Amino acid sequence: MTDWDSLDNGKYRDEAAVIADLLAAAPMSSDDRAAVRAEAEALVRGARRSVRKQGVVESFLQEFSLGTREGLALMCLAEALLRTPDDDTRDKLIAEKIGSADWASHLGGSDSLFVNASTWGLMLTGKIVEPDDQAQKDLPGFIKKIAGRLGEPVIRAAVGQAIRIMGEQFVLGRTIEAAIKRAASDGDICSFDMLGEGARTAADAQRYEKSYADAIETVGKLSNKAGPEAGHGVSVKLSALTPRYEATQEARVWDELYPRVLRLALIAAKYDINFTIDAEEADRLALSLKLLDRLCREPELGQWTGLGLAVQAYQKRCPEAVARLVALSKETGRRLMVRLVKGAYWDSEIKRAQVAGRPDYPVYSTKPATDLSYLVCAKALIAAAPHLYAQFATHNAHTLAAVVRMSKAAGVKIEHQRLHGMGEALYKAADDLYDGITLRAYAPVGGHEDLLPYLVRRLLENGANTSFVHALLDERVPVEKVVVDPIDAVEAHPARHAKIPTPIHVYGDRRQNSAGVDLSIKAERERLTAAVAALDSETLSAGPLIGGKLVAGGTPLPVVSPADHGRVVGAVSEAQLPQIDQAFKLARAAQPAWDRSGGAARAKVLRAMGDALEANIDRLIAILSREAGKTLSDGIAEVREAVDFCRYYAVLAEDQFGDGEIL
Template sequence: SFDMLGEGARTMADADRYHAAYATAIEAIAAEADGDALPERPGISVKLSALHPRYEALQHDRVMRELVPRLLELARMARERELGFTVDAEEADRLEISLGVIGRVAADPSLAGWEGFGLAVQAYQKRAPAVVDWIVELAERLNRRFMVRLVKGAYWDTEIKRAQERGLDDYPVFTRKSATDLCYLACVRRLLAARRRIYPQFATHNALTVATIMELAGSGNRDYEFQRLHGMGEALYQAVSENGPRLPCRIYAPVGGHRDLLAYLVRRLLENGANSSFVSVVRDRSVPIDRLLVRPARLIGDAKRARHPKIPLPRDLYMPERRNSAGIEFGERRSLERLLAGARRPLPMERPARPLVDGEELPGRAREVRSPADRGLVVGVVEEASENAVDAAMCAADAGFVHWSRTAADARAAALERAADLLEERRARFVGLIAVEAGRTLVDGVAEVREAVDFLRYYAARARRLFGERQRMPGPTGEENLYGWRGRGVFVCISPWNFPLAIFTGQVAAALAAGNAVVAKPAEQTPLVALEMVRLLHEAGIPAGALHCLPGDGTIGAALVAHPRCAGVAFTGSTETAWRINRALA
């Protein structure tokens, strides 16, 4: 079986090139193929990510419209030449869309009766047994027989890190190798039981796994095969053929240029060089046989030990200091539908967004806020602050600073943490507002909400550490020296339009955590997101006197910076404006 390396097309030109390479390879393999019929004939593996540059869940309709015909064309070529054709497995977030593509192609009438079509199943994915059940049910429904290559999985490090970075509820893969091995055997049983509809192909270099498969399969029905990587497992399968029944073993051979092959080689080194890898441990002569050949169920012991004790859940990554922000798996259809349902609330917003001073709305000059993605869409109305409101806000903030700066650091932190929890509860609402007001994508919107949540929890944790108990300093006998931090006064926070929630929240949260009062001036393009966040912070327990918001243009920002009660500025924007702020503060 030939694996054409090169995955993850970034442009349609890349996808065209990979599609042509697959077609050329099918012709070349067929020209040199031996064997009378399947499954003795050779085959080819195809990666869906190589055939489309936007092979992702959020592009579902486009993928079905454009990728399915491409894959079907290659499958028809393989069928005409009586070759095996396997759709390779990829990352867990693409599993559902992969099965959608595979199901659509497999059901095409032009492939009826062909037993060369199949897919790879990764046993380290927790959904692997369900995938096996799905393909068996598909075969029954279509009255077909499919090839299924069962592998343990080659992207473990990536899957773990992605789940952590995305803040998922759990990992899509097992965190212990023994759990993967146990799942592999569960899938083996399912595949062997379905041999009327499935031709099982067991890819493994683990001697214990091979022996277990042979025992489970029995001696009467040998309608299955093993697979090994080119350059690996020769001794193992030679021993199998010399000491038992002669079973077919297909060689899985990667094909590609140096650049593609190098990435593949690194991945295989990581996989097979791990301490938990049978291939790595079997070469160590100091490891006794009885320790090497331990069944996975015995290694795990019970369900409480199925997880790796040193790999925390994604949400606990930064514990005990703070909880990680919660993300969403866009590849999981139900999660995506819930997000979209919450983000599609009626527009425009019900009431105008007005300047907030001491929790009271002030009148201002009204204007419509239109979406940059669709200028005909009115997102809402904002009433921009006048310069007269600047003095009112700064004086109110100065008065509010007295109380807020004397509030215990733990209480300030608790309010920020409540805001983080509220923001996660209303994630869909903010993602939808960010999309229409700032023109950001759903992926960017979710990432921005998560960044804002992380800012709130991070600064809450830092407030407890830096502004809690003062530290005793060394000094002469009879003298007490205490070292501590305190707020400076009123901070002006000026944020940009391109991160209307994350940077806005980060600036405000840092200043509030330190005990400062804040007058926020959001970007004039994105005032609605900012004012929505200010209301949420007030709801979470930030006093109205400690946090004020003045929407407006640059003249409002300049007036705030120049005000005599301004004790500091947090600014993200152009270098030119930063120099002006610097000169004003000097």
Template sequence: MISSIQEPNALRKRLQAFYRADEKSHVRYLVEKSELSADSKNIIYNIAKQIVEKIRGNKLGIIDSFIQQYSLSNDEGVALMCLAESLLRIPDDYTIDELIKDKIANQEWNKHLGRSSSLFVNASTWSLIIGSSILRDNEGDSKFYYAISKLLKNLGEPIIRKAVKQAMSILGKHFIVGETIAKALESVKSDDYSKYLCSFDMLGESACKVEDAEEYFNLYMHAIKAIGEAADINDCFKSQGVSIKLSSLHSRYEFSQFGNIAEELRAKLLELCHEAKKYNISLCIDAEESERLEMSLVLFEQLRLDDSLSKWEGLGLAVQAYQKRALSVLDFVEDVAIRSKHKIMVRLVKGAYWDSEIKRTQEFGLNDYSVFTRKSYTDVSYLACAQKLLSKPNSFYPCFGTHNAYTFATIIELADKNHPGFEFQRLHGMGKSLYDYAISELATSINCRIYAPVGKHSDLLPYLIRRLLENGAN
């Protein structure tokens, strides 16, 4: 039986104390623990500079150029992302046309014209300018011009609607490795993936009802079997793996209900782990919102200490550095590793739910946030966590998720040359130039794994918006 979440041990009590700790004092504590020497800082700077100068000379791909021009830091980029997020969920043409009109007709597309070196991006900007002109209401014009404008609008709306849908499809293909696990596994056989491993993630948000949870469970089980049957190496650290979200496996995965659903959720997870163990592939429990962290740790501990999973080191956990509890989470995981006598895969990321964490704290009127409010503070936390992971090679197999050249350079400098093994990770569709160069020239003996989403294009946008916000803010 799982003991009540209200009965924490000493390590969980320490972890709870940092939940909404005073930010400045906690950052001072982290700075003291992670201070680097002047020589190390100089080496890191030079490595990062070398990487940036090298990849700046590479020509950006079409999608990268478009996202760079229309980022979430400008109104036009936000409008396009809102349009994309909503478009695939609207069933009727009239509402789609009204949404497109609302998001495209009233933006200042002209200021982006000629600002990109990409012919595709500039052509897209021209299309948006023309589209906004067609869609804009022109009641102030003469009756003749107003009639012509209305005719063009009526004729143009179906074309614009189709073009926008096609654009969303192109975007999906860039960030999704395949619509099914079979297609995804076929895709990663190409030369583009020859130097990479993958951790496949089944796209989708939290389960809303029992049927959703059952569908996700079956998707995970099918994916594990397909990945395992395709594996050509018996090593969980060097083969493809899968990532799972606990919120997708139960519709009531929330703090107030944990005592009621914990055993049911544990049984589902244990079944998935048994299947992953059979093929000796990795299974990583993804990080989610901060109020779900402690529940995931309770379940993780129970799974790792389960005798039926002994002699399998593929069970992993994602840790978010933007949470004030990140370093304490690693203390907890290290204790589990020692007691279970297993090395644990830990995926260290900066965090993808920052906006919602901030808003939720403000809604509840709480004094302190569960996450750091500045990028530099998150960077310090990431550094402290990285040092902890690398200093305990018997307890951790570190997986460093980053698209930041300076962070990459820091890990290279921190890692002991005789370290038994760690890996870098990047998101599918992001950071390719950095890692293509880095693992070919700077870290030829270090594995890199792609976090590879699998699913329908209609499930892409909530995931993509989180990732763009994460990479923009962190």
């Protein structure tokens, strides 16, 4: 098996260094770049001409972008309803979000009947009716009056239905049979995804496996042996097949998850359809590649060419991952289908890295850097034919034009992909401009209970003002501003995003974030487990510290690990009453000098303590593991909390115990 763990060596590389490598890769010549820009502008104009093909969700996002108070109200409402367990609280949320927004300003703002009808629906809490006299005289008051009727199930049901209607534009059908029927009527080739945001229990995992198995069987039986390229396929989220899809549980992944994935892959191979492993969080990249590696070597899968994986261009490791996939295909003799996406978890990756105290981000901090990475990876995928079958998922006209030009220059057949409910106008324009393209729709399938999480992610991904999807069909945005060459953009601003500091500096110049340990990286796990094991050869002892010196206390008492009562960690000698009295005397004597030292001196001591704790994090985690029975992740959290407290109170000491102020 390939050493996929070493891929993590580049997980947190300096962004400037990675970008320099991307620019050096020179994915296109200057002549090609000029041609791509011209074609991309033609695509935008063509998409705007075919505005009748615009999806209702695109119309909705264009009118209610996340840059408006109303768009944010909808986003907050949809996201909050996911976590609201009772009807009373849902009613209050609906009243607050719907009643506080200026929906009237959006009436007539869009040519889409759906958007204007939705506006009235939101104004009248789900009732698409003509406004009465009161509404015409005092529309804001009328809206708030209706939205304020808490406790009426009709209001709650109406808003829930409105969100479901919007969400269902992204979902092809509630069942795989309904989805296939609708795809046939639309004339689309699809990659079906059974909705579900990850298993939390073993029962969840079993339910999702059955859902995927049924879907693969149904798609396979109706495929008429079209093959992985020409027929429908199924995309699988590995996190839906086990509640513990994480690197720290790798042994369990092999015991529980891999057999499930293999069973599903065998069904797909039997019918010769496409079976793609979806991309998920950055912490799971190496693990997903290990699973794919083993599948590639399964004799039971024969010469099947439908096995695939999605890779994310916003990850700094993406170019290296693509290179290793090419090597894997050559080594095993199995052609792989590789879907290149830009990535749908950017906001989560940024936040997770900040909260966890990572040395940097696993993803780029700017969108142009991601777009450039996409082009570099696209060039590598196209060059890897026939070992890899390249699938390009994008709603960006420049990216689309670039991959078409690269593939034509190489004489390689490629596949384009779009999300169901999005991109119809753009790809209609592309089909016209390029005299036909191979297009597949990524089509979620599922019921209302699984819809909202997917909807929220799509809205976050595409609803921002800076989103290409938002600007594409907006006639107010000049075409030349819609089409941006990422090479030009990155060369003009090669640095990381100015407003996104590294995770360590997220609190500003005065307070450094505590450094964490990334347990998804094998080398980090091995370092900590080695520290814990090394502690077993020691006999720890603890006693009273008086005046900065360790002194003998009472009779040493054994300390036993709560996780293993047969393991004696060490011994503790407790302070006696005379020693306690002495400690208080010394503290009282030291207090006046400490009081006079001022805030700056105290802050220096606190920061030094925080730095010392952080420098000894491995040993402290080992002691916590043995003495308190803590897991590695709990130990990391405990040490980091102590470090954060020291640094937080250092800032407070400077602010509140510095020079006095005259009030």
